[in-house]
Amino acid sequence: MLTRSEENYLKTILHLSEETQKPVSTNAVADKLSTKAASATDMIQKLAAKGLASYYKYKGVKLTTKGTREALRVVRKHRLWEVFLLKELHFKWDEVHEIAEQLEHIKSPLLIERLDEHLGFPKFDPHGDPIPNANGEVVTIPTTTLSILNPGERCRVICAKDSSSDLLTYLDKIDISLGVEIEIMEFHAFDSSFSIRVEGAGPITLSSKVAENIIIERL
C-alpha cells in the first residue's frame, strides 16, 4: 500500500518525464513538490527499493512499469474527481485542482469505478488533460503550444499545460477557455509576446510565458 507522499512523488515523476524519455533530476522533483532536494533523494531511494522507480546515484530517476501503473492510477483519480467537482458541485476550473490533490489519495478501487460511471466515463478533465482508463491506458494529446504559431495562423485551445490557479484564473479573465478559437495577429520579437484575437473579441496581448502554457490544435 502506497502512502500519500509516495503517491505524490510518483505522480510528479510521471509528469516531469512526460515530454522527454530521460531520467528526471532530483531538484526538478523537489521543486515541483515544494520540498528540499535531500527529501526528494530519500523518497526516490525508497521508491527504487520498492521497485517503483529505477535510480542510479547522481543520474536521476525514472518510473518502472509498476511505478508508472501506480502513478496513472493516481492521475486517473485526480482527473475524475476534478470532473466531479466542476460538473456536479459547480466549482470553477481554477478551483478543482487543489481539492483533487486531496481526493486523489482516497483508497477504494470500487469508489473510483463508480464515480467514473456516474460521470458518464469522461475522457478529459476540466483542463483538457486525458483521463487514464481503468487499465491505465491514456490517449496522448498533442503538445503544440500557442507559442510556436506565426502571425496569420488560427488555432483552437485544447488544454492548459499548467493547472495552477494563477494561470487558469488569468485565462478566465481574458476569456480563454477550452475549445475557443484564436487568431494570431502579431509576434513581438523583443519580449516574445503575441497579439491575438479570441473569437471575434478585440485584440489582446499574451506574454510568452502564457503562450507556452496553452496547448492548441491548428485550424
Next chain:
Amino acid sequence: MLTRSEENYLKTILHLSEETQKPVSTNAVADKLSTKAASATDMIQKLAAKGLASYYKYKGVKLTTKGTREALRVVRKHRLWEVFLLKELHFKWDEVHEIAEQLEHIKSPLLIERLDEHLGFPKFDPHGDPIPNANGEVVTIPTTTLSILNPGERCRVICAKDSSSDLLTYLDKIDISLGVEIEIMEFHAFDSSFSIRVEGAGPITLSSKVAENIIIERL
C-alpha cells in the same frame, strides 16, 4: 489545523460520550480506535494541550466546546459523504462507512457546503443518524432500542446504533431496514432473545445483541 489522527480521536470521544455526560476512559477510546491505551493517553494529552479536550490524569477525557465543534464538523462530513455514496454512487448501506472514514478528512469548507446543497440538504445519513448542520447543530434522536420492548408492542426502525458492516449486512439479510415496522411476538428470558415479525413476513428470532443495536420508535 487538525491532523487526521486528531480528527479520528475527537470523533471517537464525541461518540463515546454521547449517552452519558461522564468523562470517557482511555481504554474505551483505545478500543474504539483499535489502538493501544498508551497511544490514546498520548493523543488525549495532546488534545487537552490544544484546548480541544479537558483531561485529568486517571480521570478520563471530555471534549471542550471547541473540541465538540471540531468533532461535529467531522461527523457532518462523514454523514454527508455517506449519503453521497449511497444515493449517487449506489453503494449499499453497509459499504459506505469505511469509505466515508477516509472522505471525512478532506479539508475544504466550500466542498462540504456544495456537497450538502447538491444532495438537497439531507437531514439523516443512511443509518438513520442525524447530520449536523453547518453551524454544528444536530437534532437528537430517541435512544429507545428494540430490546426494551415487550411482546405485543409494535415499532418502526429509525436508526442502526452501530455502522459496522457486520451488523448492517445482517440486518439486510433479515430484511430489516430503516422505516420498516416490527411487531414483538415473544421474549425469551433464557438468552434475552426476541421473536419478532417484520412487516407481514414470517416470524424470526433476534439475539439480544442485535436487539440492543436497533433504535426504534413505538407505534
Next chain:
DNA sequence: ATATTTTTTTAGCTTAATCTAAAATATATT
C-alpha cells in the same frame, strides 16, 4: 587542466504517531 559553481547525496535532527514494557494509580476482593 584546474578551479569554481551547481547539483546531489549523506549524516544527523525533529515531529507525529504508533508500539512494548515497566511504573503508578485506581478498583475490586477477601
Next chain:
DNA sequence: AATATATTTTAGATTAAGCTAAAAAAATAT
C-alpha cells in the same frame, strides 16, 4: 484494611517524512 487485579500513565523505541549543514560528485568556466 490489606491484597490482588485492572486500568492508566510514563519511558524508551520505531517508522515515516520532513529539515539543515556538510561532503561528494558533476557541470561549467577560466
